[in-house]
Amino acid sequence: xxxxxxxxxxxxxxxxxxxxxxxxxxxxxxxxxxxxxxxxxxxxxxxxxxxxxxxxxxxxxxxxxxxxxxxxxxxxxxxxxxxxxxxxxxxxxxxxxxxxxxxxxxxxxxxxxxxxxxxxxxxxxxxxxxxxxxxxxxxxxxxxxxxxxxxxxxxxxxxxxxxxxxxxxxxxxxxxxxxxxxxxxxxxxxxxxxxxxxxxxxxxxxxxxxxxxxxxxxxxxxxxxxxxxxxxxxxxxxxxxxxxxxxxxxxxxxxxxxxxxxxxxxxxxxxxxxxxxxxxxxxxxxxxxxxxxxxxxxxxxxxxxxxxxxxxxxxxxxxxxxxxxxx
Numbered sequence: 001x002x003x004x005x006x007x008x009x010x011x012x013x014x015x016x017x018x019x020x021x022x023x024x025x026x027x028x029x030x031x032x033x034x035x036x037x038x039x040x041x042x043x044x045x046x047x048x049x050x051x052x053x054x055x056x057x058x059x060x061x062x063x064x065x066x067x068x069x070x071x072x073x074x075x076x077x078x079x080x081x082x083x084x085x086x087x088x089x090x091x092x093x094x095x096x097x098x099x100x101x102x103x104x105x106x107x108x109x110x111x112x113x114x115x116x117x118x119x120x121x122x123x124x125x126x127x128x129x130x131x132x133x134x135x136x137x138x139x140x141x142x143x144x145x146x147x148x149x150x151x152x153x154x155x156x157x158x159x160x161x162x163x164x165x166x167x168x169x170x171x172x173x174x175x176x177x178x179x180x181x182x183x184x185x186x187x188x189x190x191x192x193x194x195x196x197x198x199x200x201x202x203x204x205x206x207x208x209x210x211x212x213x214x215x216x217x218x219x220x221x222x223x224x225x226x227x228x229x230x231x232x233x234x235x236x237x238x239x240x241x242x243x244x245x246x247x248x249x250x251x252x253x254x255x256x257x258x259x260x261x262x263x264x265x266x267x268x269x270x271x272x273x274x275x276x277x278x279x280x281x282x283x284x285x286x287x288x289x290x291x292x293x294x295x296x297x298x299x300x301x302x303x304x305x306x307x308x309x310x311x312x313x314x315x316x317x318x319x320x321x322x323x324x325x326x327x
Contacts, residue, residue, distance in 0.1 A: 138200030
């Protein structure tokens, strides 16, 4: 590991603004790839590129094909190409975290979180290939989405990790509140998982020939909505406990943001169902789910303190600042 380590050491130390920009880009790209994936699904373009990793047999790019419309091919191909942007941002996360750790060796957690970005891309590439090769079976699409949701959460943690220290978490809430907060996160993931079953049984399978989940959409939607109600009830209880504990204004703002985006997402889902699941609202609903994850992740990070991030260092590579041994 000495060769890449020495190359990274020659890079300038990333400023606070650069660190934040890279981490925000990670949040945006991890959430954005899920939204573009939903566009692929609702436009029936999931098999526009029927092969993996090539688009069609013998070509990495869309070509005229009697079975696949050119527009569907380019929509699916465009989604694959966006993965390249995700890869670049993930690599920048690792490089920035690694460079910081060279100056501050205690920053192991920051580097571990940064590595989840490229590792997640690899996992999603494998899952994406499996999804295409199985003909877009609904449960493979569900796995694809749920992994993407987890990566958005990790990107939010990484964003906060750049701006905080690596001390053990000192919680600003009591142990019972921490358990409740963890439960809220788990319920949100259950809401997302239930949403994938509604999608699996619904009209947008990514391709007209894709087998659908054989279950009543109405029942699945009720389960999905019931879990959202449970999420909001747990959030209400958490807010009441914050009031008794005298939470900080910053934590209250993050709590209020979760409420705003969760209610907006719930209202959008209700409208989507009432209108017969129009294509545009599906993609907005996927975007909304990413926004809810980001808001809840921010509240999670705001509920604990890991100390301040290490301060800036003098300019120049590390070897230039190492004092010469006494003669």
